[in-house]
Amino acid sequence: MTEAAAHAESAEPILRLRGVGRRFGGLHAVSDVDLDVIPGERRAILGPNGAGKTTLFNVVAGDLPVTSGRIELFGRDVTREPARQRAKLGLARSYQQSRLFLGLSVEDNIFLAIVGVGRGHLRPVVLPRKDAELRARAREAARRAAIDGRLGDVVGALAHGEHRQVALAMALAAEPKLLMLDEPASGLSRGERQLLTELLLALDADITLILIEHDMDIALRVAERVTMMHEGRVIVEGTPAEIRANQLVHDLYLGSHYGSEPEGGASG
């Protein structure tokens, strides 16, 4: 617990990007990104649509290979390692469009998130004791994401907001060291956003959080530092207050784009 409090500005970053780029044909979705996130930090990544935030997540998580640059996770070069190795190191992420296992129940979805980072992926027999323990953890995560009312339901039959909750439960259930959430609030009602914010604020201090979020209210309340992206590049980095004060940010984002966001709650 004290780890987060103890680490100084100079602590080894948990995530370090150097010159990371990702091209899609001629399109530089991410270019030359340097980024350091220290353990326990709450980092928000902001930027207008198409800025490359999700692509950055994809290369960090290993869902997409980089086209240039280098990624270090927990002090280890993982640039060439597949997503599953990064997950095993303690990285969990959610997706902008929830990617859930629609043919499985809510509980099984969360169960998979737990088993994924543990052992026994290939166990082909039911071990009642072991499974009961894993499922108890799954139910606990479901409770934290307030989706425990629908444990037995097939995810494909759930509503959109509930999908977000399942995705969140899965991310939490893996008990990651680095949690990356891609717009967790999109599609949530005001009340649900409130719950989400509280949940994020109450997150264990030793969990590092990187958050992509268009809802500035949530982003700026939760984040300690903010990285602003535009056209694949990092253009500003700073504390929420610095970001709020930055003219460039206003021009690019808060002023024009964000104001027109239909989901937009109270902006800045």
Add this chain to the structure above:
Amino acid sequence: MGRLRGRRWRILLPFAAMAIVAAAIAASSLAAHSASVIRLAIMSDCKGAFGGAYELDIGGAEAALAQYAHGKPVSSKKPSAGMTGITIAGHPVKIVGYGCGNDTVPVAISETKRLMEQLKADIMIGPLSGDEAVTIAHYAQKHPTKTFIIGTAGSQDPTLQIAPKNMFRYHGDGAQWNAGTGILAYKKLGWRKAAIIMDDYSFGWTSAAGLIADFCGAGGKIVKRVFPPLNTTDYAPYVQQLPAPSKVDGYFWVVGGTGTGPSLKAYESAYGKVDPKKFVGNLFFFFQSGFADVAPRLIGAYYGGFGNAPGLKTAGAKQYEATMKKWFGPAGFNVTDSFVYNYFNAAHALVIGLTKSGGALGASLNASLPRSIKAGYQVSNGGQVKLDSNRQAIADQYPQQIVKGPDGKPAAKIVGYVPGVDQSFGGFFKKTSPPPGRSQPPCVKHKFPWAGHIKAVQNGVITKKTIG
């Protein structure tokens, strides 16, 4: 309450379905059959390479049943429509079913089970092709109370290797069909060195075995054997393996099915136009009415027969053809076709056997089935096809030639008469010797019983002139 009743009704659904199935099973099992009725099945191919012979086969068998056992065809155009009134030795004979094979082993076996076990046939006439007959021979071995008379099949194994006591074949196998043709290549065409290309499966090997044994027996040498897989589409790589036409006197071309045309075309693009005098084939050179893309290139080429002798002018042939025409003439069958001929003889033998056994089946029928039978295209042995101790025919063969017919189109002409060809080639093929294969039989000089006795056939008349 209504809602509850509705639910109950729903529960009954699957049980109703199960009850219907159970009732259907019971009904199918209770289909009574009288003990004195003799149950006959006719097995042929209605799909696959020989599917076109389906009605021919059935028609051939039914013509014999009509001629010798009072059968009345339901339709004179479509034999598979059935036959009524068949009576032998006072016993009614019922055709319980027609098997529909597709030239493959799995279907042959399941059709045989359907005919013999579900429809409870006592006797089968069939099947139509070589591999099917091998399978059914194994089946026959395990079902000794049933009797099997092969319809048309070119494989050796059913009677040479497996030879179940309840299986009979009144026609030659693929090797027998080619007897004499190899000698013709040696004597008439003057070949000494030849190469052979053969379909890489049992009929190809068996058919090639007849040509190789015969040609090498006369003193010829096979310098190269090439084996394209059955129904290959690109024959170029295989044709490349053949020696150039300048290096050999000729080629034995044992490529059938859909491969005959493409293989010859591949030859032409490698070595130029086909010279018919350098090509000798098996029955596929002029199969049934002849392949349009094959026969015109081969005017003048010799090829092995199919046990039949279209155009033979003997009393027996005329009588046979008249009988066939009488019953299934309106259907427009080519009555000289070997499929028709072989099925006809099989059914004819059955009538004789059942008459002799007084309608008794099983071992008694097996003992009564004729060991020699008068057949239309048989000349030697007093016009009787004889069975050997494995119940396999010893029959005359007729090498043929592709000629220009009166209408200018290619036609088949019988050119030789090879008397009394037996399955073992006078002891050359044995139960213990390796079956025909890529390298079997070896090329060795050997005097076969018919060597020196092959007579020329001119205009359908067997002459005294010895041609090999």
Add this chain to the structure above:
Amino acid sequence: MSPFAWHPRPMSEKNLVELVIGVTLLLFLAVFPVFGVGYWVSFVLTQTFLIGIAAASLVFLTAYGGMVSLAQTALYGISAFALGNMVTKGAVKGLHLGLDPWLAVVLAIAITTAIGLVFGAVASRSAGIYFLMITLTYAVIAFTFFGQVTQVSGFSGIAGIADRTPALVGDPVTQPNRLYYIALVTALVVYFAIRHVVRTPFGISLQGVRDDPVRMGSLGYNVALHRTLAFTFAAFIASLAGVLYGWWNGVIAPDNVGLGATVDLLIVAVIGGLGRVEGAWLGAFAFVVINNYVRDVSVPVLGGSFNTVIGLIFLAIVIVSPSGLMGLWDRLWDAAGYREGSGPRAAAAAGTAGPQA
């Protein structure tokens, strides 16, 4: 609290009805040979059980792994060919090694499973149409191999397998009831094994791979390994069907693994229903019965070819119920419930009817 309390839902009325049907059917099948007709025992039902096993391997891969494999027929053929080569002796085709019948069974299963592992490993990085094509290639390779390599078969196949069965199996021709019960028990074991496996971490993660393989990767799973092992498990199941087929038919030939046979197994699985394992046997039963009894029906316009008739029946089944006969049952059940006024419940049940057994 029972250790199985995690079962997602309590047993529904439908589950209960299915249980009752299942038990009734089993009792019926258990006593059937006592009353039943020989042909139904030896041909229709024994064949249904063993084809159902092969189809179940396909349904397992499709329903739980999202992998439509065209190689299951080849794998079950490989098992029968392996058995035939090892067990037969004397003047038959193949290697006729004359091994002990049980040893040959174990080796046939082991060889097939090992080949399944290799096949699976190669195909595991592909999905969708590419996976289909790779498995089709396996089917073609198997057919060509056994047709051309005459040392191990040749087109006329290997006969005499039924002459060399273990004593327990006996002679399938004179003692068909034995093979009937062995096939029935094997089918049951396979059915329950699949039902069990899909509730284990391996099975659930396989379903995750089916729904979203990329997501599974980011959760820490080795997707290719999962696919490979699922394929191997399915090959193991198919190998059991192959051994039973060898005993039952006595002959195994390249055409057993030809394109026609490959498509037949797909048809069995589709008419049974690709979503539920039970469908494999239901489809096999329908296939065998239709193939066998719908013969002499002649349709005027189509010229009375029974192949056309059979084709039309299969088409009708698939059009009426794209999820096969099992799907038809699910829909009938819901429809019956609707009419009687329990609509919302039925609708909810329909919405949640996933492939999870």
